[in-house]
Amino acid sequence: MKNSILLFLCAALLFSSCSEKLPVPADKDATRETVSLFRSMWELQQKGVMYGHQDDLMYGYNWWYEEGRSDTKDFTGDYPAIAGFELGWLELGRERSLDSVSFVQISEQVKAHYKRGGIITISWHANNPLTMQLPDSLKPGRMAGSAWDVSSTEVVRSILPGGENHKMFNTWLDRLAEFFITFKDDDGTPIPFIFRPYHEHSGSFFWWGTNICTDEEYTALWRYTVEFLRDRKGLHNILYAYNTDRVASLGQYLRGYPGDDIIDMLSLDMYDRGEVFKSELDSALNFVTKEAIARKKLTALSETGGRRRGGGWWTEIILPVASKYPVGYVLTWRHTYGSRFFRSAGQAPFPQDFLDFYESGKSLFLKDIQEPDVYTRE
């Protein structure tokens, strides 16, 4: 009897110290399901790489919003583990995004994917809050007023506290919060998700890009946003993903990094733009994932895509490189009729070797993460 009590105590001690060691989200008040998701993803990234696809549930290679449909499922028989959604123009109070997707339908698909045990990630190509207000005659060029309008370096400063667009920016964040509040399951439990705003910071092609604002302004923008959603709006179901475009060093990667106390994931976007891609990706994933693990953060290759039409991109580049490191997921961007990336020959939504990637024991799709449930892990 004594022995079995001792054994039980040892086991309990071992168990509690094991689960104590598992990292937690930056938000100290993160909901139970959000903590579970973070811990599940932490464990999963040691096991394999999840597949994610932007707008997978909203439209595809040759169809538009058919409930339950997905290019990934059509092609492989399974949904992606990670479903990506985009919020651009939600800030303007529009019903549809800059990609013509209905926000009501996004909310429905967030619920559907959560219900089937999948993971949600959200991006936000927010309009340029400063230049979008200019009269047409003063608007600079084709991208005028959009997220891609980099004609002014005053934008971030103008929306921070004290700036002339600060009030307007608060209404944008209000709209975001109102939308996030609709992410609830049938019992009213908030649905956890990954939020990746102000992405690809190392590039200078968005108004929050590295040469378009100072590092301090970028940090302040991030901190203001998180504090607004978390503290003012009481949203505790968000995992925040820091993100850059291609980078050559850790120093470059961390420029403007907003802080471990608000960030949950260190992610990287890198598209294949030529022969050097494989070695550049290898090098960047090496230092980004090392840093993430040291800081007890999740990781992802949160946007990528191949240009080469020939086979082998999935099985000769993405899979071998990503599975060398603890990369949580690899997400490919949206399927549009005119997409430059992944336009495979013929009618298939993916190139043929995507099937080999799917069948590999190292890739994880929805069925691979349904059991055990990522939202109930202690």
Ligand code: BMA
């Ligand atoms: C970009 C492109 C755009 C799209 C935007 C937001 O990379 O795909 O066409 O509007 O993402 O989804």
